[in-house]
Amino acid sequence: MARPDDLDPVLADLAERIRAALAAAGLPDTDPALEKPKLAEHGDWATTAALRLAKPAKRNPRELAQLLIDHLDVPEVVEELSMAGPGFVNFRLAHRYHEDLVRRVVAEGADYGRRERPTADREHVNVEFVSANPTGPLHVGAGRWAATGDAIAALLEADGHRVDREYYVNDTGEQIRRFGESIALVARDEALSEEHYRGAVVTELADQLREEHGAEVFDGDLGEVAEQVGQLGVEAMRGRIEAVLHEMGVDFDVWYSERHGLHASGAIEATIGELTARGETYEAEGAVFLRTEAHGDDKDRVIVRSDGRPTYFAADCAYMRDKWARVTDDADGAGGRLFYLLGADHHGYVDRLKAAAACLGIPPERLEVRIGQLVNLLRGGEPVRMSKRAGETVDLDEVIEEVGVDVVRYHFLRQGLDTTVDFDLAVVAQQSMENPVYYVQYAHARISSLIRMADERGFDAGPIEAADLTRLTHPAELELLTVMAQLPLTVADAAELRATQRLARYAEELAGTFHRFYTECRVLALEDPDRSAAEQAKLDALGRARYWLAVAAKQVLANALALLRVSAPERM
RNA sequence: GCCCCCGUAGCUCAGUGGAUAGAGCACUGGCCUCCGGAGCCAGAAGCGUAGGUUCGAUUCCUACCGGGGGUACCA
Numbered sequence: 154m155a156r157p158d159d160l161d162p163v164l165a166d167l168a169e170r171i172r173a174a175l176a177a178a179g180l181p182d183t184d185p186a187l188e189k190p191k192l193a194e195h196g197d198w199a200t201t202a203a204l205r206l207a208k209p210a211k212r213n214p215r216e217l218a219q220l221l222i223d224h225l226d227v228p229e230v231v232e233e234l235s236m237a238g239p240g241f242v243n244f245r246l247a248h249r250y251h252e253d254l255v256r257r258v259v260a261e262g263a264d265y266g267r268r269e270r271p272t273a274d275r276e277h278v279n280v281e282f283v284s285a286n287p288t289g290p291l292h293v294g295a296g297r298w299a300a301t302g303d304a305i306a307a308l309l310e311a312d313g314h315r316v317d318r319e320y321y322v323n324d325t326g327e328q329i330r331r332f333g334e335s336i337a338l339v340a341r342d343e344a345l346s347e348e349h350y351r352g353a354v355v356t357e358l359a360d361q362l363r364e365e366h367g368a369e370v371f372d373g374d375l376g377e378v379a380e381q382v383g384q385l386g387v388e389a390m391r392g393r394i395e396a397v398l399h400e401m402g403v404d405f406d407v408w409y410s411e412r413h414g415l416h417a418s419g420a421i422e423a424t425i426g427e428l429t430a431r432g433e434t435y436e437a438e439g440a441v442f443l444r445t446e447a448h449g450d451d452k453d454r455v456i457v458r459s460d461g462r463p464t465y466f467a468a469d470c471a472y473m474r475d476k477w478a479r480v481t482d483d484a485d486g487a488g489g490r491l492f493y494l495l496g497a498d499h500h501g502y503v504d505r506l507k508a509a510a511a512c513l514g515i516p517p518e519r520l521e522v523r524i525g526q527l528v529n530l531l532r533g534g535e536p537v538r539m540s541k542r543a544g545e546t547v548d549l550d551e552v553i554e555e556v557g558v559d560v561v562r563y564h565f566l567r568q569g570l571d572t573t574v575d576f577d578l579a580v581v582a583q584q585s586m587e588n589p590v591y592y593v594q595y596a597h598a599r600i601s602s603l604i605r606m607a608d609e610r611g612f613d614a615g616p617i618e619a620a621d622l623t624r625l626t627h628p629a630e631l632e633l634l635t636v637m638a639q640l641p642l643t644v645a646d647a648a649e650l651r652a653t654q655r656l657a658r659y660a661e662e663l664a665g666t667f668h669r670f671y672t673e674c675r676v677l678a679l680e681d682p683d684r685s686a687a688e689q690a691k692l693d694a695l696g697r698a699r700y701w702l703a704v705a706a707k708q709v710l711a712n713a714l715a716l717l718r719v720s721a722p723e724r725m
Numbered sequence: 726g727c728c729c730c731c732g733u734a735g736c737u738c739a740g741u742g743g744a745u746a747g748a749g750c751a752c753u754g755g756c757c758u759c760c761g762g763a764g765c766c767a768g769a770a771g772c773g774u775a776g777g778u779u780c781g782a783u784u785c786c787u788a789c790c791g792g793g794g795g796u797a798c799c800a
Binding site: 438455460525 | 727728729730731737738739740741742743744745746747748749750756759760761763764765766779780781792793794795796797798799800
């Protein structure tokens with residue numbers, strides 16, 4: 154978990170003073186471990202230092218907490234501190250802290266919530282996700298990996314890392330040949346067998362290729378035609394996939410071709426050579442094995458079949474080697490990381506991927522494989538059966554068309570990676586108002602409307618520098634300010650844990666606090682004809698302060714949604 | 726058999742060692758002379774079971790029960 158004191162100079166100062174107080178009190182040094190108290194009444198921040206020192210010191214934690222308080226050089230920004238519960242020390246920050254926050258958010262704009270990292274802490278992360286075989290359209294399940302991988306990438310960037318989004322295109326091999334054969338047979342109007350791909354897409358591709366390349370591409374020896382049509386079909390399919398992902402708001406930096414990058418380039422042979430040179434291979438039964446068992450795998454894996462052809466796993470190794478070279482050649486020396494987002498149906502590959510990394514000399518902690526549980530596609534509570542080869546799929550583009558990108562993305566992003574997601578077409582389509590994404594977006598649209606209304610009415614908020622933010626003292630205002638202040642920490646935690654749901658839930662919480670503020674605190678037309686001029690002036694000042702608070706809240710909400718790639722509508 | 730994930734409110738899910746376990750939906754009852762009621766307020770309801778570690782466990786460990794997925798010289 155990210156440290157609050159890494160993200161906020163005020164808290165960094167506080168943490169330092171706590172450690173100084175511990176030293177002054179003759180206590181051993183410990184992590185101040187600043188955390189948010191569960192209840193707002195307890196204050197803005199708390200330290201559990203006394204609790205964690207109690208054991209080794211064999212002393213009453215409350216007594217230690219009192220010692221800490223007695224020796225603490227209380228910074229100006231802390232308005233109140235108290236001991237509570239078993240030994241928490243709670244801090245309440247002065248109102249000025251909140252005022253500064255509004256100004257900071259407005260000044261930083263879209264950058265609020267992001268952080269810069271010193272080179273030593275920065276990583277160059279290759280995030281590989283989706284990578285579905287280009288032999289058919291993406292189905293709904295792939296949408297989960299698209300949304301999640303993209304959001305994790307966005308979070309890592311916001312957290313100060315350098316990120317490449319990469320899609321591995323499996324564009325060669327037996328299944329591609331069979332795919333090409335299927336297209337050719339359909340084009341020739343010949344019968345397909347059980348083994349072939351079918352469905353509307355195959356027919357469409359046959360038509361498309363005939364149009365683009367002429368009917369001749371389908372003529373001749375089926376074996377040769379299958380090969381060539383397979384390539385053309387895969388290229389066309391890849392284009393379609395790219396377009397759908399773009400619709401999903403996901404744009405890859407690299408579309409890595411297995412065929413060109415690994416086979417044609419000789420990278421596979423080179424990798425096998427390197428593995429052999431490292432002493433990680435041996436021959437047996439006419440095949441070449443990689444010593445993965447010695448690195449935690451269940452057994453050694455074949456990388457070259459007895460007939461001399463490399464296995465798919467050999468390509469995986471070569472690909473990993475290639476990616477590792479690309480994330481470790483940074484001039485500034487950022488540490489490399491290979492991130493794989495895989496579905497639970499691939500969890501059996503994790504050990505062998507890690508073993509492959511070890512065989513290649515890649516530090517194991519630099520290879521990160523995250524497994525996401527699968528998506529249950531339902532329609533009215535009934536499971537929808539899918540088979541790509543039979544062409545019975547519910548495609549991602551159809552679902553996007555039906556319920557909208559924001560709903561699809563948000564549905565996947567607000568749930569943790571290791572829970573199985575039920576995606577019920579009937580529920581999501583018909584009862585989409587239940588989707589919390591609307592709750593969040595509504596808050597944003599509401600603020601937008603408020604600001605529009607202010608303009609229309611000629612409301613003069615004045616420059617933010619002139620606004621008297623000390624007037625923001627209503628409980629709903631303070632609650633909103635407190636939540637707004639949490640974005641940077643939430644982003645850092647979500648990035649570190651690769652947990653998109655943290656940010657989604659945060660957006661919901663922020664929207665909720667805004668709605669409460671909006672209900673209780675009027676911004677415009679704070680008028681009272683019975684008041685004196687002096688009293689009216691105070692109301693005007695309050696209105697201007699609230700206006701800037703609303704502007705800042707809108708920014709924070711927009712920033713959170715932007716990281717999720719969910720739109721922040723001005724009206725809806 | 727072995728491996729991975731899950732079991733928290735009626736339902737869908739947050740909460741990866743701290744104080745009184747949260748939200749949406751559903752249910753009950755309130756709130757618009759005034760900036761968007763897709764909203765707000767209030768109420769009821771829960772950590773699968775049994776042990777263990779810890780000052781402190783929904784969180785870590787073990788066993789069991791229930792649900793899902795994986796265990797190829799396939800790609």
